[in-house]
Amino acid sequence: MSILRPSIIGLFLILCSYSGLAQYTELKPVMGPKALKSFLKHYLDYPKEELLSNTQGTVVIDFTTDQTGKVINYSIKKSISVKLDSSAISIFKLILWKPARMYGKPVSGSSNFELKYNIKSFRKLSRRRGYEHIILPFEPVDISGNIYTLKQVDTIPQAILDPGSKSVSEFIYSKLTYPDAAAKLGLEGEVELSFIIETNGLPSNIITLKYLGGGCTEEATKIIETIRWVPGKVEGKAVRTLYNISVHFKKNEKRDRHIPNQSGSGM
Incomplete structure (x- = not known):
């Protein structure tokens, strides 16, 4: 029995570890992965000044949501430039989120959102979708996000x-x-x-x-x-x-x- 006991204890610890992981579900967008990818392809915009200056990189946004999935705060974790950071934030603000869950119940959660800006990829994307920049069909616009x-x-x-x-x-x-x-x-x-x-x-x-x-x-x-x-x-x-x-x-x-x-x- 003394020979088997360490294995049993190890198995118990592994099962507890998996159980702990299953208790918490991370927050995620309400749209599925394919829809999110398509959304980003349609919404990605590149400020003209940054195109001319060949500014590229990845913007990373840290954020927290409440129990309903509403974003309650966010901050730039990794910055490229003021204009590209602002462009990434404007896209991020449009995404609706499913709340994180603990034992099946919605709870507040934290995560990050990354958006890559690459000029070559953007030029290719613009040709494929048929437009480079998004033009508003009507102004003024409500900026509340409601x-x-x-x-x-x-x-x-x-x-x-x-x-x-x-x-x-x-x-x-x-x-x-x-x-x-x-x-x-x-x-x-x-x-x-x-x-x-x-x-x-x-x-x-x-x-x-x-x-x-x-x-x-x-x-x-x-x-x-x-x-x-x-x-x-x-x-x-x-x-x-x-x-x-x-x-x-x-x-x-x-x-x-x-x-x-x-x-x-x-x-």
Whole structure:
């Protein structure tokens, strides 16, 4: 027994260690890793002065959230320059977070956010996405960061569509491709997505409320990422607006539909 005891104690310590790790879950963005990566590709902007001066590097932001996932403080841990630091902070402030959890209960948490600025990569990204700098479609803008529902805004967001599309549903239908995997599996149904229409007219924080497999959710998300908007307005200022949308996938259906959801609470 004395020979086995150290092994048993060691195993007990390992199990306790794993148990301790499982008790705490780190905070993370509400959008998944793929959506976050796509978000950064659409939102990354490079100040013109920093492009001309060939300023590059990685900005690191330390931050803390409360029990709801709201950022309560942040600071620059690693700086590049005033303008690039400011650019990184403006992007960071748009990200919504799921709170850290201890024993399954939400708690305050700390983490860091990194954003790399590389001129060669930015030039390549700009060509691929079709724009170098983000131009605001409407000014002035609300800088509070508050998020409004469709019922709370004075003017709801309006999609900027191709000339041939009269509505968001027509635009989605014209771009949507029924995934081969879904067709082979005979999958039909609805994908429901929630996202924020930012003051710059781009969607952010896309999350899936209702999932459909076979590549349908990914296809719907891809289309939503391409839509540009005139933002919602409150008291004459562009504001962040919560928007829900449903995309239906049905084999041999004449057209796909979307249903804006005007319910939900502001943030």
